[in-house]
Amino acid sequence: MTIKVGILGFGGLGQAAAKILNQKQEMTWVAVADKNGFAYAPQGLDLKTTIAAYQNQDSVGHLEPFGLLSTESIAELIATAQDVDGYFLALPNLPNTFMASVAQQFIEAGWQGVLVDAIKRTSAVEQLVELTTDLTNCGITYMTGCGATPGLLTAAASIAAQSFAEVHSMEIEFGVGIANWAAYRATIREDIAHMPGYDVETARAMSDAEVEALLEQTNGILSLKDMEHADDILLERLGICSRDRVTVGGIVDTRNPKKPISTTMKLTGRTFEGKISTHTFTLGDETSMAANVCGPAFGYLKAGLSLHQRGISGLFTSAEVMPLFVK
Known part of the structure; x- marks a missing residue:
């Protein structure tokens, strides 16, 4: 089974994540959002044209025919892309409450699947800890601190x-x-x-x-x-x-x-x-920041999916679950 993956955030880290996914057989990149829009292609997004839309027109929402401009890009992507197994949150945690607010959007949407972040700050993780019960109850397996450090x-x-x-x-x-x-x-x-x-x-x-x-x-x-x-x-x-x-x-x-x-x-x-x-x-x-952040993130996404398929949801960290190598 191919794992369908979405990327939230399409700056340097998000684009590097897409390039990594482009070389994987077990995962297919089908969804992406930036602050101005989103794109969703059930059979898979094309790396070159998606990056071009972002770099040349400032949003993946301009990607024809899969993109849509939106000021609520994350919420609309969640609602549109029903078959995404997991998302890598390649987002800046600015302000410091942002990652928790994104998790809250998934909870409120009733979405079920795997979320992975590469969050840095202790206080940001503490906010996610407070959402543990909600994540568990709604069927989200959330893997936090899964980049390089933490990760x-x-x-x-x-x-x-x-x-x-x-x-x-x-x-x-x-x-x-x-x-x-x-x-x-x-x-x-x-x-x-x-x-x-x-x-x-x-x-x-x-x-x-x-x-x-x-x-x-x-x-x-x-x-x-x-x-x-x-x-x-x-x-x-x-x-x-x-x-x-x-x-x-x-x-x-x-x-x-x-x-x-x-x-x-x-x-x-x-x-x-x-x-x-x-x-x-x-x-x-020789390993870049992107390689050491995005590679583990997808390894933890695969591990999270293994947990999710067994009915295990809630908040987990990179220090308590082994990542699974993505072929």
Whole structure:
């Protein structure tokens, strides 16, 4: 059976997700929405023409004959695309309540299926936790924190923790390289929101010119420390360690596709013999942010569908369910 997949959000991350789906046999990309419209093709959307409609006319709603312009694109897509098995929410969580509000739209629509996000902030995941009962009751299997961090690296930490009787610390240091910040505007704004003197609202309100001025001051480099990253709540929920033992930071180069540093996860703990040791998980420098976010997201979507088909709904995280490889 082919899994029918939708993508919400069609900026840099959404377009990368579509390119990944284009190479998969087990999943077919049939639905997409941006802020100005949506497109739905039951037999599958064409990658080239859909991206062209977005880039040249500012919305997938211009895609003939499958698109429709709409100011309520998500709600209308949910109502139109009845056979979608799962959605990847490749959306910026700006404002910080946005992802929970999207989940609420699916709940109110009575939709049933799998939702996957690559959310970052702890406080945003906490809002989704509050929706757990509603998600369970309406038959939605929601997989949260399923990108790179949280996501791939959190899952690695969850596995690494099994060697220890007590986990002392989990540290993530990531490196991201992109050739041009404009390809990932929303992601970069979310990163800026973690910088001293900024928050979600100030970053969201920044014009492109203001973002460019900031990047000019920093030579295109964003240095991020002690970020509010949901890896902490994901590990705490499983009893692996308290959130204050989790630290996340990194360097984003917005002018160079080469990673400024390697991305690593280090988990330190005490074994049952009383030895202190550290497991280190390092991502290959050649893997892009998009590969390390979208790949796991679809792996978790497939895992979520496996749960959903067995009648299991509610909220799950990348640290408690193994992703399934999508062929």
